[in-house]
Amino acid sequence: MPDTQTSDSPQPDIIAQLREAALSHVPFDGWSAETFAAAVRDTGIDPDLARAICPRGAVDLAVSAHHAGDAALAARAEEIDISALRYSEKVAELIWQRIQLAGDAEVVRRATTLFALPQHAAEGAGLIWGTADTIWRVLGDASNDVNWYTKRMTLSAVYGSCVLFWLGDTSEGHADTRAFIDRRIADVMRFEKVKADLRGNPLLKPFLALPERVLGQVRAPAHRRAPGRVG
Known part of the structure; x- marks a missing residue:
């Protein structure tokens, strides 16, 4: 993806310009060809270069x-104190911070x-x-086993549901x-407490031994990136 270019490349700057120009058009035309054309026109970037x-x-x-x-979330996390x-x-x-950084709700929608x-x-x-x-x-998550996946899987589901709720939220x-x-x-x-209680139940330990042994062989990817094409 474009955002993975090196820092000395002009591409990230051009993408940022196009992205910012597109934001005012997205609520009306969505993330569409019309929006992209408008962003190119507004920035004055050469259409062939933009494409x-x-x-x-x-x-x-x-x-x-x-x-x-x-x-922006990673940057904000360094500015706020959540240690307590x-x-x-x-x-x-x-x-909550990530949702606030998402910008205009219609753009997110x-x-x-x-x-x-x-x-x-x-x-x-x-x-x-x-x-x-x-x-x-x-x-500071340092997990390198199956927990690396389950943590992100669980939080992905939580975050996705929270965004959908936010999109329909009209409260002050x-x-x-x-x-x-x-x-x-x-x-x-x-749910995590229930899992911990199950693991500690002596009657269930024989049944959990095999799946836990299999899952114990799972390791987080060396590059610690999301699976699939994300950037």
Whole structure:
């Protein structure tokens, strides 16, 4: 993807210009060919150059916008102090911060619609996985076994549901979204407690031994990136 170019390449800067120019058009035309053409026109960037850098047009800009939100979260995490929070509260706070950094709700809604299309669904799931990975990395996750996958899988589901709730939230300051995030994290914590209780049950240990031994062979990828094409 374009955002993976080296720092001395002009591509990231051009993509950023196109992305920012596109934002005012997305609420009306979605992440579409019309939006991409408008962004090219507004920036004055050569159309052939723009298409060479973003061969999929606005789809590439939508992907870039999501990556930019993840990068902004990593930067904000260095500015806010969450050290006094419990671990579950830290996760909830970072989800909340990421949603706040998502920008205009209609822009996000249009991206959600785009990545719900069959041809883009896998990439959309990969983007959400990338957000979950960003949150875990910010929290210093050092897992290198099957937990690396399960943590990101679980958080991807939580984050996705929170974004969908936020898109329909009309409460003041999106207070209902914040409460929803807390409830979803509480649900996960209860589930984790149930799993821990099952592992500690002596009657179930013989049945769990084999699957745990198999899962114990799973290792996180060396590059610690999301599976599939996400950037």
